[in-house]
Structure formats: C-alpha cells, structure tokens
Amino acid sequence: EAEAHDLVLSEQMRDHLETVFPTETAEGMDRRQGVLQELERMFHDWMSKLCLEANLPEEEIRKSTVKITTLGSYRLGVVHPGSDIDTLCIAPPVIRREDFFSTFASQLEQHEDVTECVPIPDAYTPIVKLKMRGVCIDLLFARLARAPEAELAEEVVKEDEVLKNMDEKSVRCLNGFRVADQILNLVPDQETFRRTLRFIKYWARRRGVYSNIVGFFGGITWSLLVARICQLYPYYAPNQLINRFFRLYHQWNWTRPVTLCDIVDPANVPGMTSFKVWNPKTNPADRQHVMPVITPAFPSMNSTHNVTETTKRILLDEFKRGFELVQNVEGNKAEWSDVYAPFPFFDEFKHFLMIEILATSEDVYNKFSGWVESKLRILVMQLEAVNGMRIHPNPLQYTLPKDGDANWPFGCGMFLGLIFTPEAGAQPDLQIDLRPAITAFMEVILSWADRDANVGQFRMRLKRLAAADLPDYVTDV
Known part of the structure; x- marks a missing residue:
C-alpha cells in the first residue's frame, strides 16, 4: 500500500505535471460541451430530414433519433487544453454511411463555426476530422442494425448483443466507445x-x-x-x-x-x-x-x-x-521533469531521411499529408530490412514556413533518424542503398485514391540529409 513518502511523491508529480500539461479549465470544458451539443443538434436535424425524405412514419422517426457520444481521452476524463474530442455518431438502420460522409460532411463544411473539415471515408476506421470553435473533433459513425429507444442508446450499445448484424466498420467505430466504457469499469x-x-x-x-x-x-x-x-x-x-x-x-x-x-x-x-x-x-x-x-x-x-x-x-x-x-x-537524485524530458531527436542522430509533403491548397494538403502519414509505417518496415542500418521514426510533423516555396504554400516535413552501426551490420566499405525501400514506398503513395483529382496540386520530396544540412524550420524549434 501507499506510504506517506509515496503520497508526497505523487503530489509532487501532480504539481509538476499541472504546470507543463494542465488539465482543461472549466471554461474550456464548457466550450467543448457547447461544441458537442451543436454537433448533436446538427446530427439530429440531418437525420430527421433524411427520415422524412424516406417517408418514415413519425413514430419511426422519433425512435430513430439516436445520439452523439464521446470516447477516447475525453470519455476517460483525461482532457487538456490542446486535446481533441473523439466523438461517435450512433445512427439508426435507416441512415447509410455513404450519406454521413457526403451530405452530413457537406453540412459540417458549410457551418460558420467549422474552420477545417476532412472526411476520410476509406480509412480502416472511417472518420471525419474537423475543427469547430477552435476544438478539434474526430467524428466516427456507427450504424445500428436495430433502432433502440433514443434515451437508451448509450446503455444498449454497451451490450454485446447490439453488434449482431452490424457492418464491420460500424463495429470498429462503436468499439472505441465500448472499450473506453469498459476500461473505467475494470x-x-x-x-x-x-x-x-x-x-x-x-x-x-x-x-x-x-x-x-x-x-x-x-x-x-x-x-x-x-x-x-x-x-x-x-x-x-x-x-x-x-x-x-x-x-x-x-x-x-x-x-x-x-x-x-x-x-x-x-x-x-x-x-x-x-x-x-x-x-x-x-x-x-x-x-x-x-x-x-x-x-x-x-x-x-x-x-x-x-x-x-x-x-x-x-x-x-x-x-x-x-x-x-x-x-x-x-531516491531524490532526479526530478519528475527529468523523466519526461523531451527526446533530443535532432541532436541524437547524424543522418536523417527527410520527407516533405507539399500542396497548393489547405484542403489538398490535409488530405495528402494524412495519406502519407498513414503509410509511413510501410517505409519504416522497408527500411528495417536494409542491412547495416537502424532507423528511428519521429511522429511529429514540422510545418514548413509560409515564406518558403511560393509554389507550395502548404507543407510539412517528417523525419527518420538513420543510425549506421556495427551492431546493425554496418562495415567501413558497405554500400547502403535506400532506393529499393524508397521506391516501394513511393509506389504506395502514388496509389492515393485522390491522385487524379488533384494532379499538379501535391508533391512529396524525399532526401537523405546530414545533421548539418537540416532545414531551419526544425533546427530553430
């Protein structure tokens, strides 16, 4: 059990953390709650309209009005000012996923408080990423096989029985909510x-x-x-x-x-x-x-x-x-801040692979950078197979300066650290060829579904760099 010394250490840890990673303020939580209520109102109005267009009886429409709920860190109660809200739209059987990602996503894009809106319907877990009133939202969609009473929706979806006859993508989306709920219970x-x-x-x-x-x-x-x-x-x-x-x-x-x-x-x-x-x-x-x-x-x-x-x-x-x-x-030999000191990525390695993602508009940039990021793991696996080298991916995206390339006003850089060591098989005369791994990665990137619709509006650059040649936008951070 915890002793007095542990309680003191835990309080010190909480105080340290609150200064660098504060919990969301009451005002911030109110703003988030307002955003969720507005999303629920929009979802409700949109669903009712679709149900009316389908000539459903009024009783059926009343039963079909399900709800928006949260999952992830918001549901778990771990919210800080910069965190997004993982949100789930629970829809009745009459609402199709295709409608959600077309007509509802269009309504979101046209809303005066929405500044960003990127539907990604083909993702493993389909999602709409948006920003409303400064709050980032990840919006998932689950279509129930049977319509429960609206006020019981959250309780019904906690039961395994609700999954019967649901489509696979809806099950994946719904399980984000179910997992968060079970964690708190367990x-x-x-x-x-x-x-x-x-x-x-x-x-x-x-x-x-x-x-x-x-x-x-x-x-x-x-x-x-x-x-x-x-x-x-x-x-x-x-x-x-x-x-x-x-x-x-x-x-x-x-x-x-x-x-x-x-x-x-x-x-x-x-x-x-x-x-x-x-x-x-x-x-x-x-x-x-x-x-x-x-x-x-x-x-x-x-x-x-x-x-x-x-x-x-x-x-x-x-x-x-x-x-x-x-x-x-x-043992009083270090501070809590030493434990979470940032990893010195650009000081740690002498060689890097730089991936720059460029676009002519914010919309194309959001879509293309999301696509590249989702496939970066493939590049990591390709490079793992290269003899003589270890790699270290950096998950951060570094925004390119606005006064950079006038042809590409939107862009970011991503980086992999490269380590050539005897433990990884490196020898003084060993030639290390990254081209096969990079070529395989490029082929995947060029299979982007939106490629033809955005010809000439996006570009990806890959370049091997020494630490001395890193761009200013990372060394000045």
Missing part, C-alpha cells in the same frame, strides 16, 4: 487511473513514442497499459504505479498479450461466430504482432498491430530509461 480506482494516465501520456508525447499511425502506441494502448497496472496494484499511489509501469513493460514477455480481462471466443456466443477476435492460434496475421495489447470489449482486437521491430526496440529502451529515472526520483 480499473479499481478511476481517479488514480486518470492521474497515472495523464503522466504516461505526457511522457510518451515528450519522448516521441505517442503515435499509433507511425508504429508506436496510440492513446487507447497507453490507456490499456495503465489500466492493467492499476488492476495489478490496486492500492498503489500514482508514483508507485508509474514505477511499476516502466518496470513491468520493459521486462514483459511480449510473446504474451497484455489483457484486462479474458478474451471472449465468438464460438461461445450465439449469432456472433462471424466476428474475428484476436487469436494467434487460429489467425496467422495475429502471430505477427510484436507487442499485443488487447482491447477488452467484444470482439477483442489488438490495439498495436502497427508496431514494428524498430518501434518495439525504441519503446523498450524508453521503458528502461523511464524505470531508471523514476528510481532516481524516489
């Missing part, structure tokens, strides 16, 4: 969980390992890992949980998954046998996962399928470093 103390998670999320961002898309861990994975530590040590204070977090996951046997509860086999659930549940014994693809962290809601999925051998190595190094520094904090 931890012994929600406030201790939140305090610990806030620290870990801030630490992960500062150390450059917070990015599911690039192959590190995303928000849901960090939440699951913290929740498991809370389960294992139910009476510990946050500082003790952070110590155990780093120690346990550095030493973890990653041939075994991290789980919060037993994985339910769909064969045991009538009407659910079509669902694919994470199972390395029966699914060859699941055996390839290198750091499995499994979601608790049925059907259980691996939240870390993007992790590669490279990002696993980096994560394990960071867990080891974190544990050593937390021990130093406990």
Whole structure:
C-alpha cells in the first residue's frame, strides 16, 4: 500500500505535471460541451430530414433519433487544453454511411463555426476530422442494425448483443466507445487511473513514442497499459504505479498479450461466430504482432498491430530509461521533469531521411499529408530490412514556413533518424542503398485514391540529409 513518502511523491508529480500539461479549465470544458451539443443538434436535424425524405412514419422517426457520444481521452476524463474530442455518431438502420460522409460532411463544411473539415471515408476506421470553435473533433459513425429507444442508446450499445448484424466498420467505430466504457469499469480506482494516465501520456508525447499511425502506441494502448497496472496494484499511489509501469513493460514477455480481462471466443456466443477476435492460434496475421495489447470489449482486437521491430526496440529502451529515472526520483537524485524530458531527436542522430509533403491548397494538403502519414509505417518496415542500418521514426510533423516555396504554400516535413552501426551490420566499405525501400514506398503513395483529382496540386520530396544540412524550420524549434 501507499506510504506517506509515496503520497508526497505523487503530489509532487501532480504539481509538476499541472504546470507543463494542465488539465482543461472549466471554461474550456464548457466550450467543448457547447461544441458537442451543436454537433448533436446538427446530427439530429440531418437525420430527421433524411427520415422524412424516406417517408418514415413519425413514430419511426422519433425512435430513430439516436445520439452523439464521446470516447477516447475525453470519455476517460483525461482532457487538456490542446486535446481533441473523439466523438461517435450512433445512427439508426435507416441512415447509410455513404450519406454521413457526403451530405452530413457537406453540412459540417458549410457551418460558420467549422474552420477545417476532412472526411476520410476509406480509412480502416472511417472518420471525419474537423475543427469547430477552435476544438478539434474526430467524428466516427456507427450504424445500428436495430433502432433502440433514443434515451437508451448509450446503455444498449454497451451490450454485446447490439453488434449482431452490424457492418464491420460500424463495429470498429462503436468499439472505441465500448472499450473506453469498459476500461473505467475494470480499473479499481478511476481517479488514480486518470492521474497515472495523464503522466504516461505526457511522457510518451515528450519522448516521441505517442503515435499509433507511425508504429508506436496510440492513446487507447497507453490507456490499456495503465489500466492493467492499476488492476495489478490496486492500492498503489500514482508514483508507485508509474514505477511499476516502466518496470513491468520493459521486462514483459511480449510473446504474451497484455489483457484486462479474458478474451471472449465468438464460438461461445450465439449469432456472433462471424466476428474475428484476436487469436494467434487460429489467425496467422495475429502471430505477427510484436507487442499485443488487447482491447477488452467484444470482439477483442489488438490495439498495436502497427508496431514494428524498430518501434518495439525504441519503446523498450524508453521503458528502461523511464524505470531508471523514476528510481532516481524516489531516491531524490532526479526530478519528475527529468523523466519526461523531451527526446533530443535532432541532436541524437547524424543522418536523417527527410520527407516533405507539399500542396497548393489547405484542403489538398490535409488530405495528402494524412495519406502519407498513414503509410509511413510501410517505409519504416522497408527500411528495417536494409542491412547495416537502424532507423528511428519521429511522429511529429514540422510545418514548413509560409515564406518558403511560393509554389507550395502548404507543407510539412517528417523525419527518420538513420543510425549506421556495427551492431546493425554496418562495415567501413558497405554500400547502403535506400532506393529499393524508397521506391516501394513511393509506389504506395502514388496509389492515393485522390491522385487524379488533384494532379499538379501535391508533391512529396524525399532526401537523405546530414545533421548539418537540416532545414531551419526544425533546427530553430
């Protein structure tokens, strides 16, 4: 159990964190609540209009008015001023996904308070990214197979039964809500969980390992890992949980998954046998996962399928470093700020691969940069296979200066650190050719579905650089 010394350390940790990573203010939470209410009003009006056009009886329309709810960090109660809101539109069977991504997305774009709106209907988990009144929103859509009573929608979707006959993409979107709800139910103390998670999320961002898309861990994975530590040590204070977090996951046997509860086999659930549940014994693809962290809601999925051998190595190094520094904090040899000191990416490496993403308009830039970022993991895997070299992806996008290239007013740079070491197979006379890996990556990028519609409006540059030749927009940061 926590002793007086631990309670003092935990308070110091909270004070440190509040100065650099403050929780959202009451005013900020009110603004967020207002945005959610406006989204729900728009969604309700849009759905009612579609139902009327479909000549549905009034009773059916009343039943069909479902709702907008939240998931992710907002639902878990870990909100800071810069965080976005993961939001889910729960729709009745009469509303089609195609309508949501066309007519509703168009209404959002035309709303006077919306400054950005990018529908991505072809993503693995389809999403509309938008900014309303300065708040960033990730909007998901789930279409129910049966319409529940509107006021019961949130309770109904917590039950596995609701998934029967739902389409796969809707199940994926709905499970974001169901997973967040189950995490809160499965931890012994929600406030201790939140305090610990806030620290870990801030630490992960500062150390450059917070990015599911690039192959590190995303928000849901960090939440699951913290929740498991809370389960294992139910009476510990946050500082003790952070110590155990780093120690346990550095030493973890990653041939075994991290789980919060037993994985339910769909064969045991009538009407659910079509669902694919994470199972390395029966699914060859699941055996390839290198750091499995499994979601608790049925059907259980691996939240870390993007992790590669490279990002696993980096994560394990960071867990080891974190544990050593937390021990130093406990021994009064270091401060909490030392634990989450930023990873000195551009000082750490002598060689880099630079990827610049350029566009002639903000709309094309948002779409093309999202596409490139979503495929960066493929480049990492291609480069992993190059003998003599290790790589270190940086998940950040660095905005190009507005006074740069007049032909390309919108752009960003992304970077990979390159390390040539004997441990990686490098020899003095070894020729290291990056072209096959880069060519394979370029072929993937050029398969962009919007390529033909935006000819001449986007460009990607790849260049190998020495540290001395890095552009000013990263060295001046």
